[in-house]
Amino acid sequence: MKIPFVDLKVQYQSIKKDIDYAIASVIEDTAFIKGKYVQQFEKEFSELYGVKHCIGVANGTDAIYIIMKMLGIKEGDEVITVANSWISTSETISQTGATPIFIDVDEYFTIDVSKIESKITHRTKAIMPVHLYGQMAEIDTIKQICEKYNLYLIEDCAQSHFSEYQGKRAGLFGIASTFSFFPGKNLGAYGDAGCILTNDDSLAEKCRMYSTHGALVKHTHIIEGINSRLDGLQAGILSAKLPYILKWTAERNQKADLYNKYLAGIENIELPKVRPNTKHSYHLYVIKAERRDELRAFLQSKEIACEIHYPTPLPFMKAYEYLKIDKNDFKVVEENQQKILSLPIYPELSEDQVLYISNSIKDFYEV
Ligand SMILES: *Cc1c(COP(=O)(O)O)cnc(C)c1O
Numbered sequence: 001m002k003i004p005f006v007d008l009k010v011q012y013q014s015i016k017k018d019i020d021y022a023i024a025s026v027i028e029d030t031a032f033i034k035g036k037y038v039q040q041f042e043k044e045f046s047e048l049y050g051v052k053h054c055i056g057v058a059n060g061t062d063a064i065y066i067i068m069k070m071l072g073i074k075e076g077d078e079v080i081t082v083a084n085s086w087i088s089t090s091e092t093i094s095q096t097g098a099t100p101i102f103i104d105v106d107e108y109f110t111i112d113v114s115k116i117e118s119k120i121t122h123r124t125k126a127i128m129p130v131h132l133y134g135q136m137a138e139i140d141t142i143k144q145i146c147e148k149y150n151l152y153l154i155e156d157c158a159q160s161h162f163s164e165y166q167g168k169r170a171g172l173f174g175i176a177s178t179f180s181f182f183p184g185k186n187l188g189a190y191g192d193a194g195c196i197l198t199n200d201d202s203l204a205e206k207c208r209m210y211s212t213h214g215a216l217v218k219h220t221h222i223i224e225g226i227n228s229r230l231d232g233l234q235a236g237i238l239s240a241k242l243p244y245i246l247k248w249t250a251e252r253n254q255k256a257d258l259y260n261k262y263l264a265g266i267e268n269i270e271l272p273k274v275r276p277n278t279k280h281s282y283h284l285y286v287i288k289a290e291r292r293d294e295l296r297a298f299l300q301s302k303e304i305a306c307e308i309h310y311p312t313p314l315p316f317m318k319a320y321e322y323l324k325i326d327k328n329d330f331k332v333v334e335e336n337q338q339k340i341l342s343l344p345i346y347p348e349l350s351e352d353q354v355l356y357i358s359n360s361i362k363d364f365y366e367v
Contacts, residue, residue, distance in 0.1 A: 001356050003344050005305040006184050010348040015244065022236035031232040034212075041235040042195070044242055049162075051172060051197045053204035056230025057211050060158045060180025060194035061088040066228065067176045067196055068096045068126065070206040071152055077125040081156075082111040082137075083313045083333045085130045088180075089156050090314050098125065099323070102315045104330045108275045109286065109340075110137035112332070116145055126152035131160035131170045133309070133342075134186070134252075134281035135274065139165050139173045146174070154178070158194075161186040162249045164279035171197050176207075181238055186252070186283050187245050189234040251347035252282035258351055259285055259343065262358035268365045270339075284309055288339040290365075296341060298364045304357055307342045 012019060022037075031037050038056050046054035057063050073079060075097030081089050083102040090100040101119050106112040111129045127146055129137035139155070146153040153174025157163075160170040161179060171177030181193035198204050209216050214225030260271055270288040274280050286309065289295050296306050313333045315325040327334070343357060 001353065002303040003305060003349075003353050003357060005307055005342075005344050006346050007348060008183055008188065011346070014348065015240065018240040019237060022240040023233060026232045026236040033229055033232060035232055037232045037235040037239065038230050041230070041239045041242070044239055045195065046197065048242065048245075049169060049171065049197060052199045052201070053197065055196040055198075055204060055208050055211065056235060057194050057196060057207075058228040058230065059192040060156075060178055060182065060185075061092060062211070062226070062228040063178035063180070063194040063196045064088060064128070064154070064156060065092040065095050066207050066210050066226075067154055067178060067198075067203070068092060068098070070203060070210055071126065071154075071175070073098050073125050073152075076123060078121060078123040079126045079128055080116060080119055080124060081128045082130050082132070083315050083330050084109065084310060084336070085132060085156070085314060086158070086310065087314060087317070087319070088158070089128060089130055090320075093128070099123075100314075100320075102313075102320075102325065102330070104332045105336065106138070106332070108135050108137075108273055109133055109336070110135055110275075111142070113138045113141040113145070115329075116142070120145075120149050120151075124149065124151060126154055128154045128156055130156040130158075131163055133272070133286050134160050134163050134283040135272075136160065136163050136165040136170055136278040136280075138275070139170075143173050157197075158182075158185060159283040160281055161283075162245060162279075163281040165275075166277045170281075172199075175200055176203060181234065186249065186281055187238065187241060189231075190237050191231065191234055193230055193234040193238065195230065248347040249281050252345060253280065255345050255347075255349050255354060256280065256282045256285050258354040259345075259358065262355055263287070263361065266362060266365060266367055268367075269361065282345055284342045285345040286340050286342050288336065289341050289361075290339070292339050292341050295361065295364050299357070299360055302360050304360060305344060308337075308340060309342050311337065313337060
């Protein structure tokens with residue numbers, strides 16, 4: 001049975017009418033840049049999420065950069081973030097001129113809050129946790145630390161659309177949060193797209209201005225900005241998908257439950273732990289496996305696609321050699337990196353497929 005890592009085509013086929021209608025409408029109205037489809041999506045997403053402002057931007061990476069830039073983060077500043085993430089999280093810190101300060105992960109694959117305070121200096125301006133794989137970071141504690149030291153809290157929610165911590169959604173805890181709508185994300189466009197969420201009126205206006213060449217009114221450039229607009233076609237597609245997102249998130253959870261059931265009791269693997277009082281959105285289902293590379297090759301031979309998120313922790317990347325980071329600070333992430341394996345998970349994955357994958361893993365370990 002051939003199982004891709006994600007199957008964007010089955011999802012398209014299941015809502016083809018909605019998508020095709022949305023695309024045709026945008027073209028009919030020639031609303032390619034900004035315009036009503038972008039406004040409509042911003043309104044719908046902010047309302048569904050329960051937040052005052054949604055600013056659509058070109059991608060999730062720009063969303064992070066724009067917030068930090070508009071918060072005045074600059075050269076000489078430091079921003080604390082997590083050692084295991086996609087590089088957007090840290091490269092945008094560097095783009096502002098600031099320095100990324102990495103922290104090891106806890107048992108839930110998110111920033112280890114017990115290690116944050118010792119890294120705070122007079123240069124620290126913000127903490128940016130990532131709710132990696134759809135799992136909420138220990139956000140209450142992070143918020144308390146931010147309040148104690150007067151730091152900005154920025155949440156990277158690229159992998160955590162509609163995750164919850166004590167009943168409150170990811171992205172609603174700090175000054176602002178960022179989302180990616182990269183096609184493979186839980187809410188995915190058909191190209192690059194992203195957004196910023198915030199309840200802060202002044203920050204919202206600044207971010208909007210900066211993302212459109214520093215002008216809220218055409219030709220009236222208050223500052224110099226960048227070109228990072230949400231595309232009309234992508235906005236139309238996202239609006240067409242939005243009515244399904246809560247259902248899809250529930251279905252991701254169901255697939256995770258099935259994996260938990262069928263993989264239970266295999267001693268050679270560790271199933272993903274869920275932080276108490278949180279709701280996971282399972283962007284990824286990540287196990288820790290003994291002889292991981294052999295297992296991956298075995299699954300590959302059975303046409304089951306698996307991935308590693310991520311093969312190299314950020315502090316160990318060549319890009320950060322210049323920071324002269326002490327690698328001993330990253331024992332957990334270093335050990336995880338030899339074991340983590342992301343299994344296929346998406347709303348349309350069938351129980352048969354989960355069973356086939358699970359049985360193949362059992363075959364490998366001969367249990
Ligand atoms: C995908 C991702 C981003 C960046 O989003 P793009 O839309 O691809 O720019 C940022 N942070 C994390 C954790 C991501 O997974």
